[in-house]
Amino acid sequence: MSTTSLTSAPDTADPPANGVPADADLPVIARRHPWRWVGVVVVLTLLAMFVHGLVTNPGWDWPTFFQFFTTRTIFSALWVTIQLTVYGTVLGFALGAVVATMRLSSSPFLQVVAWGYIWAFRSIPLIVQLLFWFNIAYLYQELSLGIPFGPEFVHFSTNNLFGPLGAAVLGLALHQAAYAAEIIRGGIISVDAGQVEAAAALGIPKLRQFFRIVLPQAMRSILPNGANEVISLFKGTSIVSVMAIPELFYQVQVIYGRNSRVVPLLMVATVWYIVLTTLLSIAQFYVERHFARGTARSLPPTPIQRVRRTWGDLKARASR
Numbered sequence: 001m002s003t004t005s006l007t008s009a010p011d012t013a014d015p016p017a018n019g020v021p022a023d024a025d026l027p028v029i030a031r032r033h034p035w036r037w038v039g040v041v042v043v044l045t046l047l048a049m050f051v052h053g054l055v056t057n058p059g060w061d062w063p064t065f066f067q068f069f070t071t072r073t074i075f076s077a078l079w080v081t082i083q084l085t086v087y088g089t090v091l092g093f094a095l096g097a098v099v100a101t102m103r104l105s106s107s108p109f110l111q112v113v114a115w116g117y118i119w120a121f122r123s124i125p126l127i128v129q130l131l132f133w134f135n136i137a138y139l140y141q142e143l144s145l146g147i148p149f150g151p152e153f154v155h156f157s158t159n160n161l162f163g164p165l166g167a168a169v170l171g172l173a174l175h176q177a178a179y180a181a182e183i184i185r186g187g188i189i190s191v192d193a194g195q196v197e198a199a200a201a202l203g204i205p206k207l208r209q210f211f212r213i214v215l216p217q218a219m220r221s222i223l224p225n226g227a228n229e230v231i232s233l234f235k236g237t238s239i240v241s242v243m244a245i246p247e248l249f250y251q252v253q254v255i256y257g258r259n260s261r262v263v264p265l266l267m268v269a270t271v272w273y274i275v276l277t278t279l280l281s282i283a284q285f286y287v288e289r290h291f292a293r294g295t296a297r298s299l300p301p302t303p304i305q306r307v308r309r310t311w312g313d314l315k316a317r318a319s320r
Contacts, residue, residue, distance in 0.1 A: 064264040077251035084237040088172035096180025121178035130171040168240040187222035227284040
């Protein structure tokens with residue numbers, strides 16, 4: 001009986017079709033974006049044309065601009081504008097938080113009162129509200145405290161109640177509160193109801209539920225819209241010029257009314273608005289970044305980190 005020994009030949013893999021070994025390191029080629037570079041060239045060209053016009057057009061009158069840009073009068077007016085913005089924001093959002101709480105309450109009475117307040121102050125133009133508070137003495141020469149339709153105990157004249165600046169702050173704050181209430185309410189209702197139910201199931205007190213669970217999550221929705229309102233209020237303070245309050249835009253009007261240099265003085269106000277709006281936008285970015293913790297695996301990079309990353313990528317590509 002003959003036995004046949006079978007010897008298995010070693011397995012040989014088929015060579016790759018393209019002739020490249022399987023274990024070879026393949027170069028990674030980035031995707032080309034030709035139209036992106038076309039867009040960059042177009043934007044840079046338009047920007048260069050705009051800058052060239054700013055430099056060469058004598059109508060901008062840059063010597064007059066630099067003459068008044070840092071004067072004491074402009075700084076005083078800028079301080080008034082900042083005060084109006086801060087007071088209007090703080091008082092407006094404080095009152096708006098109260099109105100938003102009333103709208104979210106289970107009481108139909110509070111809901112109707114809050115809705116009526118928001119409806120009224122969003123319907124009336126801001127300039128009308130400011131002029132109304134500025135001329136309140138025309139309608140009511142005196143205000144009093146006492147029993148309704150009964151004896152009055154304290155009287156005071158509305159002429160001495162508040163001046164132009166106080167009337168402006170009151171009008172801005174009441175107007176801002178109506179919009180702030182809806183922003184805050186929208187942020188609160190954006191939080192999933194299951195978060196509150198889970199917190200209640202764990203026995204967490206309601207006040208702690210709101211400040212430790214609901215509010216941090218709601219701030220992610222409140223901050224973008226709230227920051228927009230603050231920036232709009234900062235620029236909107238120019239409307240109080242109708243009340244002869246010496247804020248930035250009013251003082252610019254007074255100066256170019258004397259020297260007839262309209263364009264450079266308007267540029268003074270414009271550049272200061274741009275500077276302070278940019279600072280507010282930077283503050284908004286870092287506050288939003290703070291409240292983004294826990295919602296993403298990594299926080300969004302700061303502008304400095306993005307510049308460093310882009311510079312590192314360019315150096316890496318150049319070294320190749």
